[in-house]
Each structure stands twice: as C-alpha cells, then as structure tokens.
Amino acid sequence: MTTDSQITIAPVRKICCIGAGYVGGPTMAMIAKQCPDIQVKVVDINEARIAQWNSDTLPIYEPGLHDVVVESRGRNLHFTAEVDEAIAEADMIFISVNTPTKDFGVGAGRAANLEFIEKCARKIAEVSSGHKIVVEKSTLPVRTAEAVKAILSRASSGATFDVLSNPEFLAEGTAVEDLLAPDRVLIGGESEQAIQALVEIYANWVPRERLLTTNLWSSELSKLTANAFLAQRVSSINSISALCEATEADVDEVAMAIGTDSRIGPKFLKSSVGFGGSCFQKDILNLVYLCEFFGLPEVAEYWEQVVKMNDYQKQRFVHRIVRTLFNTVSDKKIAIWGFAFKKDTNDTRESAAIYICRDLLREKAKLCIYDPQVNPEQIRKDLAAVLKNGDSELSQASAQLLADNVEIVSDLKTASKDAHAIAVLTEWDEFATADFASIHDSMKKPAFIFDGRNVLKELPLAELGFEYHGIGFRR
Ligand SMILES: NC(=O)c1ccc[n+]([C@@H]2O[C@H](COP(=O)([O-])OP(=O)(O)OC[C@H]3O[C@@H](n4cnc5c(N)ncnc54)[C@H](O)[C@@H]3O)[C@@H](O)[C@H]2O)c1
Ligand SMILES: O=c1ccn([C@@H]2O[C@H](COP(=O)(O)OP(=O)(O)O[C@H]3O[C@H](CO)[C@@H](O)[C@H](O)[C@H]3O)[C@@H](O)[C@H]2O)c(=O)[nH]1
Numbered sequence: 001m002t003t004d005s006q007i008t009i010a011p012v013r014k015i016c017c018i019g020a021g022y023v024g025g026p027t028m029a030m031i032a033k034q035c036p037d038i039q040v041k042v043v044d045i046n047e048a049r050i051a052q053w054n055s056d057t058l059p060i061y062e063p064g065l066h067d068v069v070v071e072s073r074g075r076n077l078h079f080t081a082e083v084d085e086a087i088a089e090a091d092m093i094f095i096s097v098n099t100p101t102k103d104f105g106v107g108a109g110r111a112a113n114l115e116f117i118e119k120c121a122r123k124i125a126e127v128s129s130g131h132k133i134v135v136e137k138s139t140l141p142v143r144t145a146e147a148v149k150a151i152l153s154r155a156s157s158g159a160t161f162d163v164l165s166n167p168e169f170l171a172e173g174t175a176v177e178d179l180l181a182p183d184r185v186l187i188g189g190e191s192e193q194a195i196q197a198l199v200e201i202y203a204n205w206v207p208r209e210r211l212l213t214t215n216l217w218s219s220e221l222s223k224l225t226a227n228a229f230l231a232q233r234v235s236s237i238n239s240i241s242a243l244c245e246a247t248e249a250d251v252d253e254v255a256m257a258i259g260t261d262s263r264i265g266p267k268f269l270k271s272s273v274g275f276g277g278s279c280f281q282k283d284i285l286n287l288v289y290l291c292e293f294f295g296l297p298e299v300a301e302y303w304e305q306v307v308k309m310n311d312y313q314k315q316r317f318v319h320r321i322v323r324t325l326f327n328t329v330s331d332k333k334i335a336i337w338g339f340a341f342k343k344d345t346n347d348t349r350e351s352a353a354i355y356i357c358r359d360l361l362r363e364k365a366k367l368c369i370y371d372p373q374v375n376p377e378q379i380r381k382d383l384a385a386v387l388k389n390g391d392s393e394l395s396q397a398s399a400q401l402l403a404d405n406v407e408i409v410s411d412l413k414t415a416s417k418d419a420h421a422i423a424v425l426t427e428w429d430e431f432a433t434a435d436f437a438s439i440h441d442s443m444k445k446p447a448f449i450f451d452g453r454n455v456l457k458e459l460p461l462a463e464l465g466f467e468y469h470g471i472g473f474r475r
Contacts, residue, residue, distance in 0.1 A: 016090035024096035032077035162194035167223035173344030188219020241472030251472025273452030276341030338426025
C-alpha cells in the first residue's frame with residue numbers, strides 16, 4: 001500500500017468499473033455524463049449483459065436511465081467484456097460486483113459471499129502496473145478492505161494501490177434522481193490524496209458539503225448500518241400494522257402522526273406486504289453474521305428480528321387471504337398484480353411477491369400474474385427457485401404445480417377475469433387507474449381485493465361491490 005509521501009496522484013483520466021449491474025451501469029453512466037473529460041469503461045464477464053448495455057434495450061428498467069446512458073455512450077462511456085485491458089489502462093478501478101448471501105459452507109444463509117470481490121482483487125493485482133486507486137463500490141462487510149489490500153499488496157508486477165470505500169446509496173426505481181442529487185456521497189480511505197482524487201470526481205456535480213470522508217472501516221460499516229436502519233423502520237411500522245388490524249387503528253394515520261415528529265420523520269414508514277430487494281435482507285443478515293463473528297450475540301439477535309418481522313408480515317398477508325376466502329384457496333384463481341419488489345423497477349430479487357406466490361401455490365391456488373416490467377421468464381425462474389427450497393432440482397410435483405397453476409399475462413384485465421381475488425403486491429401507478437367496474441363484472445363473486453400496498457385504499461371499491469382488505473386497518 002502507499003502513503004501520501006510515496007506517490008503523487010495525478011487527476012483521474014480513465015476509470016474502469018468491474019460489474020455492469022444495477023449499480024455499476026447507472027453510477028458509471030452518471031460519472032460519464034458529469035465528467036466528459038474522464039473515459040469510463042464498464043466491464044463484465046457476462047457478455048450478454050454487456051451487449052444489452054450497448055443496445056437500445058438496457059438490461060435494467062430505471063426511469064431516466066436510457067437518456068443518461070445514450071448521452072455519453074460511445075463518447076466517454078463504454079461497455080465492454082475486455083476486462084483485463086480496461087483494468088490495465090485505468091487510473092481508478094471501481095469494484096461493483098454482486099455480494100450475495102452465502103448459500104454454502106461456513107456462514108451459509110447469513111455471511112456475504114465475497115468470492116466475486118476476491119476474484120476482482122486478484123485480477124487487478126495480475127494485470128496492473130504503476131499506481132491505481134481501487135474503490136469498493138459493492139456493499140461489503142466491515143474490514144473487507146483488509147483482504148483486498150492484502151491481495152493487492154502482493155501484485156507480482158510491483159504495481160501499487162490505494163483502496164477506498166465508496167458505498168452506493170441509490171435506491172432502485174429512483175437511481176437516476178438519487179445519483180444526480182445524493183443526500184451524501186461517502187468516501188472512506190487511508191490516503192488523503194486518494195480520497196481527494198475521488199472527491200474531485202464527485203465535486204463535478206455534488207455540493208462539497210455532501211461529500212463525506214471517513215476512515216475505511218466507518219465507511220464500510222455505514223452502508224450496512226444505513227440499510228439496517230431503513231429496513232428496521234419498515235419492519236417497525238409493519239409490526240404496528242398487525243396491532244392496527246386488531247384494534248381498529250389505521251396504520252397510515254399512525255405513520256402520519258408519528259412522522260410529523262421531526263425526530264422521527266415521515267420517510268420509510270409505509271406499511272406494506274414486506275420489504276424486498278436485493279439489499280435489505282442480505283445486508284442485515286450480513287450484519288447479524290458480523291455481530292456473531294465479533295462475539296456480540298445480543299446485537300445479532302436485535303437486528304435479526306427485523307428480518308423475522310418481515311417474514312411474519314408476508315405470512316400474515318397469505319393467512320389473511322386464505323382465512324377471508326372461507327379458509328380455502330385451493331383451485332381458486334387469484335390475480336397477482338405486480339411482481340417486482342417495488343414500483344419502477346424490473347428487479348424481482350427477494351420480492352415479497354415470490355414468497356406470497358409460493359405460499360399461495362402451496363395452498364393450491366391458481367395464480368394469474370401481471371407485472372408491467374418484469375419479464376415472464378424471470379417470474380417462472382423465481383418461482384421455480386423458491387419451490388426448490390434449497391434442493392438442486394425442482395421436484396416433479398413442484399414442476400407440475402408451476403405448469404398447472406401459474407399463468408403470466410400482459411394486462412390487468414386478463415389477470416383478473418374469473419378471479420376470486422386480486423392481490424396487489426407492487427405499488428405500480430397504473431393499478432390505481434384500472435377500470436374497476438369492468439374488472440368487478442368479470443370476477444367471481446364475492447370479489448375480493450387484498451391490497452398489500454394500500455394503493456387502492458382511497459378508491460370507492462366497496463361501492464362497486466368489492467370486498468376490500470388493506471394492510472393495517474379494517475373497514
Ligand atoms: N441493486 C442496488 O440497488 C444496490 C444499491 C446499492 C448497493 N448495491 C450493492 O452493489 C453491489 C452490486 O449490486 P448489483 O445490484 O449491481 O449487482 P448485479 O448482480 O446487478 O451486478 C453485478 C455484476 O457483476 C458481474 N461480475 C461478477 N463477478 C465479476 C468479475 N469477476 N468480473 C467482472 N464482472 C463480474 C456480474 O456478472 C454482474 O453483472 C452489491 O454489493 C450490492 O449489495 C446494490
Ligand atoms: O416505507 C417503505 C419503504 C420501502 N418499503 C419497501 O422496502 C423495499 C426496499 O425499498 P427501497 O429502499 O426504496 O429500495 P432499494 O432499491 O432496495 O434501496 C435500498 O437498498 C439499496 C441497496 O443497498 C440502498 O442503496 C438504498 O439506499 C436503500 O433504500 C421495497 O420492497 C419497498 O417496497 C416499504 O415497504 N415501505
């Protein structure tokens with residue numbers, strides 16, 4: 001590793017980002033847009049994904065992203081599978097690869113799988129020369145930089161490195177807005193020069209007071225902590241939603257009432273069918289694992305409760321559907337409105353919909369699924385994976401269930417025709433403006449709606465004949 005006195009770091013001219021995913025693609029497109037003098041190459045071992053980034057149909061759906069990519073692509077933004085070359089010529093290398101929960105061996109089900117991070121560090125060590133700044137963009141357990149530094153410091157070419165932590169806080173569905181005007185950008189490091197090199201890049205569009213610098217470990221740990229606090233708010237309000245249903249309080253009113261307290265604040269208090277997404281559960285479980293690793297079982301247990309409450313919220317929703325539909329959904333058609341983990345994304349990772357559909361299928365319901373952005377193949381893949389339940393193969397019975405009881409359609413009307421109930425699992429805007437009169441006419445009676453997002457709450461659905469159930473209130 002370097003110290004400030006050993007090397008003078010020149011302004012960054014060439015960036016390489018390893019990992020062209022939900023984070024690598026949008027963050028690099030924003031840097032390229034805001035810094036036309038810097039050449040940015042985004043690389044990935046997944047050639048199909050790179051081809052999509054170079055096409056008109058980007059691999060991820062994110063409002064506003066297409067324009068940002070097209071503005072710089074071919075000018076100073078390039079997507080390529082030539083990984084070694086892009087690393088070798090860069091002054092600064094972002095590592096933005098996936099860090100999923102480990103599903104094997106020590107720490108299975110909790111620890112982060114750092115295999116891809118380590119492979120990146122080894123690749124960088126192998127092909128680099130001169131001096132490079134390596135930036136951890138992926139979300140990592142605190143002290144990962146120690147391992148990254150250890151690998152880099154043994155580069156046989158004699159190359160030298162500074163390692164920074166620069167976690168990403170964008171949320172899917174609002175990635176472009178979040179990148180354009182972040183609440184803060186966090187940079188952790190040891191070398192002041194290296195930190196300043198990255199500060200100067202962000203300073204092209206982010207006000208200086210929002211560029212926070214810390215030590216490496218605080219930066220790594222702040223990312224896990226931010227997600228744990230955000231998810232904790234959702235689990236907290238969801239726990240209160242159960243109490244609201246038992247007491248005739250209304251969770252949205254409670255959220256509004258507590259959210260006006262400036263110490264609590266109004267955001268992330270929307271009760272729902274449960275949080276999903278690739279980050280919250282993974283990062284909390286990782287925090288739980290770290291606490292256990294560092295001998296802090298009480299702290300581990302405290303955070304694990306956030307995930308348990310989220311599981312409970314999903315189960316509660318299914319139980320309510322089954323109970324309300326006269327204790328059986330067997331052979332009944334249920335229209336599933338929305339499969340993505342939130343609106344304005346095509347991402348289904350850890351979506352509550354996956355688990356709710358699984359549990360309804362286990363009750364032998366017939367599901368007809370509609371989502372405006374999620375690819376039908378992805379839905380089938382997710383359901384097959386969850387029905388495997390950890391086994392390597394899908395059992396014949398599960399394969400049959402999937403074939404016989406799951407239909408995926410391209411509009412709300414078809415999804416709802418002849419259905420006994422509608423379950424709203426994603427808060428897509430278009431759902432609130434559906435033609436409920438004709439949807440009601442086409443459904444079996446009584447026609448039920450279970451609104452897992454409370455997005456239809458204000459509509460006069462009872463007047464149309466629906467029996468409407470939301471989260472955290474009773475009518
Ligand atoms: N998705 C989000 O909204 C979000 C937000 C903030 C932080 N994060 C964190 O950012 C990281 C990346 O998340 P993501 O959602 O972009 O993941 P992703 O799965 O969408 O993308 C990761 C990409 O890295 C590629 N990759 C893996 N190993 C590679 C290697 N050795 N060389 C080249 N490419 C390789 C994969 O092929 C994949 O395309 C994770 O640590 C995640 O926790 C994600
Ligand atoms: O009041 C709320 C807010 C969110 N959610 C749900 O929580 C999940 C996560 O939502 P959100 O946080 O908006 O999206 P993500 O893209 O998962 O973003 C989170 O995870 C990212 C990855 O680490 C971080 O970068 C972001 O800061 C953090 O918000 C989704 O299922 C939402 O529907 C609720 O149920 N109620």
